[in-house]
Amino acid sequence: MKKIINNPENVLEEMLEGMLKANPNTLKRIEGTDVIININSPIKNKVALVSGGGSGHEPAHAGFVGEGMLDGAVCGSVFTSPTPDQVFEAIKAVDSGKGTLLIVKNYTGDVMNFEMAKDLADMEGIEVDYVIVNDDVAVEDSTFTAGRRGIAGTVFVHKIAGAKASKGAELSEVKAVAEKVINNTRSMGMALSPCIVPAVGKPNFILAEDEMEIGIGIHGEPGISREKIKTADEIVKELLDNILKDIDYSNSEVAVMVNGMGSTPLMELYIANNAVYDILENKGIKIYKTFVGEYMTSLEMSGFSITLLKLDDELKELLDYETKAPFFK
Amino acid sequence: MKKIINNPENVLEEMLEGMLKANPNTLKRIEGTDVIININSPIKNKVALVSGGGSGHEPAHAGFVGEGMLDGAVCGSVFTSPTPDQVFEAIKAVDSGKGTLLIVKNYTGDVMNFEMAKDLADMEGIEVDYVIVNDDVAVEDSTFTAGRRGIAGTVFVHKIAGAKASKGAELSEVKAVAEKVINNTRSMGMALSPCIVPAVGKPNFILAEDEMEIGIGIHGEPGISREKIKTADEIVKELLDNILKDIDYSNSEVAVMVNGMGSTPLMELYIANNAVYDILENKGIKIYKTFVGEYMTSLEMSGFSITLLKLDDELKELLDYETKAPFFK
Numbered sequence: 001m002k003k004i005i006n007n008p009e010n011v012l013e014e015m016l017e018g019m020l021k022a023n024p025n026t027l028k029r030i031e032g033t034d035v036i037i038n039i040n041s042p043i044k045n046k047v048a049l050v051s052g053g054g055s056g057h058e059p060a061h062a063g064f065v066g067e068g069m070l071d072g073a074v075c076g077s078v079f080t081s082p083t084p085d086q087v088f089e090a091i092k093a094v095d096s097g098k099g100t101l102l103i104v105k106n107y108t109g110d111v112m113n114f115e116m117a118k119d120l121a122d123m124e125g126i127e128v129d130y131v132i133v134n135d136d137v138a139v140e141d142s143t144f145t146a147g148r149r150g151i152a153g154t155v156f157v158h159k160i161a162g163a164k165a166s167k168g169a170e171l172s173e174v175k176a177v178a179e180k181v182i183n184n185t186r187s188m189g190m191a192l193s194p195c196i197v198p199a200v201g202k203p204n205f206i207l208a209e210d211e212m213e214i215g216i217g218i219h220g221e222p223g224i225s226r227e228k229i230k231t232a233d234e235i236v237k238e239l240l241d242n243i244l245k246d247i248d249y250s251n252s253e254v255a256v257m258v259n260g261m262g263s264t265p266l267m268e269l270y271i272a273n274n275a276v277y278d279i280l281e282n283k284g285i286k287i288y289k290t291f292v293g294e295y296m297t298s299l300e301m302s303g304f305s306i307t308l309l310k311l312d313d314e315l316k317e318l319l320d321y322e323t324k325a326p327f328f329k
Numbered sequence: 330m331k332k333i334i335n336n337p338e339n340v341l342e343e344m345l346e347g348m349l350k351a352n353p354n355t356l357k358r359i360e361g362t363d364v365i366i367n368i369n370s371p372i373k374n375k376v377a378l379v380s381g382g383g384s385g386h387e388p389a390h391a392g393f394v395g396e397g398m399l400d401g402a403v404c405g406s407v408f409t410s411p412t413p414d415q416v417f418e419a420i421k422a423v424d425s426g427k428g429t430l431l432i433v434k435n436y437t438g439d440v441m442n443f444e445m446a447k448d449l450a451d452m453e454g455i456e457v458d459y460v461i462v463n464d465d466v467a468v469e470d471s472t473f474t475a476g477r478r479g480i481a482g483t484v485f486v487h488k489i490a491g492a493k494a495s496k497g498a499e500l501s502e503v504k505a506v507a508e509k510v511i512n513n514t515r516s517m518g519m520a521l522s523p524c525i526v527p528a529v530g531k532p533n534f535i536l537a538e539d540e541m542e543i544g545i546g547i548h549g550e551p552g553i554s555r556e557k558i559k560t561a562d563e564i565v566k567e568l569l570d571n572i573l574k575d576i577d578y579s580n581s582e583v584a585v586m587v588n589g590m591g592s593t594p595l596m597e598l599y600i601a602n603n604a605v606y607d608i609l610e611n612k613g614i615k616i617y618k619t620f621v622g623e624y625m626t627s628l629e630m631s632g633f634s635i636t637l638l639k640l641d642d643e644l645k646e647l648l649d650y651e652t653k654a655p656f657f658k
Contacts, residue, residue: 002521002538004597004633006560011596014561018599021606022587022619058595078596192331195594209331231335232343258351263592265524265628266387267340267407268333270347277350290351294623299594300631304333326658 001201008198012055012077019062023326026066034082035090036062037072047165047174048072048094051103051158052087053110054079056197057218059327060296064155068323069162070103078197078299079219081109087117095126099171101178102130103157105150129171131178133157135187135307137246138215138223149217152259152296153185153307156319159328163321177318181309186243189305190223190235191216191261195298214238218261218298232268236275239306244283249310253286255319257307262297264304269293272304288316293329330530337527341384341406348391352655355395363411364419365391366401376494376503377401377423380432380487381416382439383408385526386547388656389625393484397652398491399432407526407628408548410438416446424455428500430507431459432486434479458500460507462486464516464636466575467544467552478546481588481625482514482636485648488657492650506647510638515572518634519552519564520545520590524627543567547590547627561597565604568635573612578639582615584648586636591626593633598622601633617645622658 005011012034019036020029028039035052042048051061052074061073071094076082091100100121104114114130121128135153142149161178169177191213194203204220207213212235215223230238258273260266269292280287288311296305309315334340341363348365349358357368364381371377380390381403390402400423405411420429429450433443443459450457464482471478490507498506520542523532533549536542541564544552559567587602589595598621609616617640625634640648 002541002558002631004521004561004564004593004601006562006600011600014603015596015599018601018603018606018621021616022599022602022621056594056596058599063595192333212331229331232333233335235333262594263629263631264333265385265591265626266392266623267344267385267628270344270351270387271335271340272333272347273351274343274347277347287350292347292351294595297594299596300592302331302592302629329655329658 001196003198005198011198012075015055016075030089030093033086033089034075035072035086036065036075037090037093038065041071041094042096044096045098046096047098047169047171048096048100049103049162049165050074050090050094050100052082053105054081056299057296059294060155063327064158064325066323066325068166068321069158069325069328078199081107081113084113084116084120087114088120091117091121091126091128099127101161101171101174102128103154103161103178104130104132105154106132106134106147107144108146109144127171129175131175131182133182135185137186137242138188142217143221144219151187151189151218152257152305153187155295156185156255156309157181159323160315160318162323163318181315184310185307186246187305187307188239188242189216189261189303190214190239191301191303193302194220195262195301216303218296220298232271233275236272237279240276240279243306243308249285249308251284253288253311255289255309255311256287257291257295259296259305259307260294261301261303263300263302269304276306289319330525332527334527340527341404344384345404359418359422362415362418363404364401364415365394365404366419366422367394370400370423371425373425374427375425376427376498376500377425377429378432378491378494379403379419379423379429381411382434383410385628386625388623389484392656393487393654395652395654397495397650398487398654398657407528410436410442413442413445413449416443417449420446420450420455420457428456430490430500430503431457432483432490432507433459433461434483435461435463435476436473437475438473456500458504460504460511462511464514466515466571467517471546472550473548480516480518480547481586481634482516484624485514485584485638486510488652489644489647491652492647510644513639514636515575516634516636517568517571518545518590518632519543519568520630520632522631523549524591524630545632547625561600562604565601566608569605569608572635572637578614578637580613582617582640584618584638584640585616586620586624588625588634588636589623590630590632592629592631598633605635618648
């Protein structure tokens with residue numbers, strides 16, 4: 001296992017400390033927890049947003065903490081859900097009295113633990129609600145999931161719900177727009193090679209030298225097919241075919257995200273984006289804004305995902321709203 | 330070779346098109362060239378900045394085109410210098426009459442071709458000057474270089490010279506501050522694994538499963554030692570020892586860049602940053618600002634570099650000056 005680490009057992013702790021030392025004026029850690037929050041939290045008279053999940057998906061989610069996006073990110077061990085008490089600590093630290101929305105990717109452990117944190121908050125009279133993101137069209141049910149998985153589209157939920165909250169909306173309104181994003185977001189990914197969870201020390205799956213996996217999850221969960229590697233154009237077409245048949249995108253405007261899984265060069269992501277653009281243009285789907293880069297990774301997994309968000313005027317305005325979160329660009 | 334590409338011969342063209350399609354409101358391409366410029370170029374009464382070099386180092390350099398940083402980026406083939414005529418096209422497109430500064434990484438081909446472009450501009454009466462960045466302390470002379478190589482520290486030159494130009498400085502003043510940055514910037518990198526240039530189709534060097542290379546260049550040029558892989562703390566200490574003995578950093582304030590080479594997860598870069606911070610703090614060197622992420626990559630090479638920039642009040646102000654370049658964060 002070739003990694004820039006010290007003890008595999010300490011990767012979360014040292015990552016969090018390294019992150020805080022890089023961002024001393026914008027982030028702080030709730031002492032005794034693995035929760036990163038906006039240094040200005042709680043922000044008066046603003047609905048707070050908390051997300052999180054297993055680590056290893058950086059910059060998700062702590063890289064999206066900042067004005068206009070998340071108030072807090074709860075960081076579990078690598079590919080492991082954070083515990084309810086940690087989520088509850090985040091809620092207590094960011095809540096300004098206007099309520100907190102939890103943005104949860106659809107993994108059984110995350111859903112259970114964030115729901116339990118909501119129960120803990122309810123008992124203390126803190127108003128909490130949550131949404132579950134399930135944007136991955138690849139498979140129904142999966143290794144860690146009932147229903148569809150939540151992947152890179154989650155970042156659009158952070159962005160748009162974050163903007164809504166910053167503009168002064170109530171909890172119910174922030175939740176409603178988060179659900180609108182979820183209902184209009186679809187994603188699918190693929191991988192060329194696996195990653196190694198530091199504490200495990202071996203690859204999470206094996207692909208032959210000429211193989212790829214289409215529809216893979218962000219923890220290496222199985223996709224829909226294992227195939228001989230194809231060209232960028234063919235791969236993009238296969239991913240988009242699955243996304244576009246899921247909801248009706250005809251005559252619509254979309255935001256596009258081409259998300260690197262970890263070790264795919266930006267060069268290849270732009271090559272993929274070139275193909276995405278051409279296919280959507282040929283179908284008469286208008287691209288409002290495009291995001292190319294690493295947003296939701298899987299350690300050093302090689303591959304990428306495509307996300308389409310179908311927009312209306314409200315979503316466009318909120319997508320464009322300023323954020324200071326360092327990794328949303 | 331596992332890559333998200335179509336024909337290996339077309340990677341530059343498709344990357345550029347994918348980049349433009351992702352940034353239609355901020356970037357444009359000079360037709361018939363591989364030059365990307367700010368869509369608002371030439372910017373009236375502003376010294377223009379042009380950089381570039383071989384591709385494969387994305388986001389360098391086109392990702393740093395934008396208000397407050399570069400006006401143009403000349404994109405060569407992968408790991409190959411752009412030709413003088415391409416650099417000259419960039420100069421002609423961005424020059425507003427106030428002169429253009431070329432920021433060149435110290436590789437023999439780049440230096441020769443950018444100098445020839447300056448000669449072409451001289452003949453047409455366009456005022457052009459240039460600086461050569463040579464921040465890599467690892468080795469004197471290298472595969473493609475006489476003297477020291479230019480690596481990730483180049484991005485600090487883009488940022489600070491870009492701010493100076495945006496504030497209305499003259500060409501001589503922009504050049505002077507660029508040289509001040511160069512004189513105060515030192516970097517060194519390491520790799521755990523190689524990358525594959527698409528048109529070559531095989532790794533650019535080979536490391537055993539338990540080996541790393543210290544002091545490697547961003548094209549896989551040899552470093553100072555090939556060693557058994559060590560812990561993050563030990564690797565960081567080795568890189569910093571070399572950087573810190575090169576100029577006197579005692580009692581100084583620095584900007585830190587921990588730059589991923591391509592496939593190193595952000596988690597590991599933060600673990601490295603944690604070690605950087607502790608070592609600098611123990612030595613009484615004050616960290617003014619820290620940048621952790623991918624700035625100057627080598628396709629999918631695994632590894633990272635550390636850059637220290639010794640700051641004064643002028644450099645701090647210019648480092649903080651706003652930029653809209655999407656990949657400087």
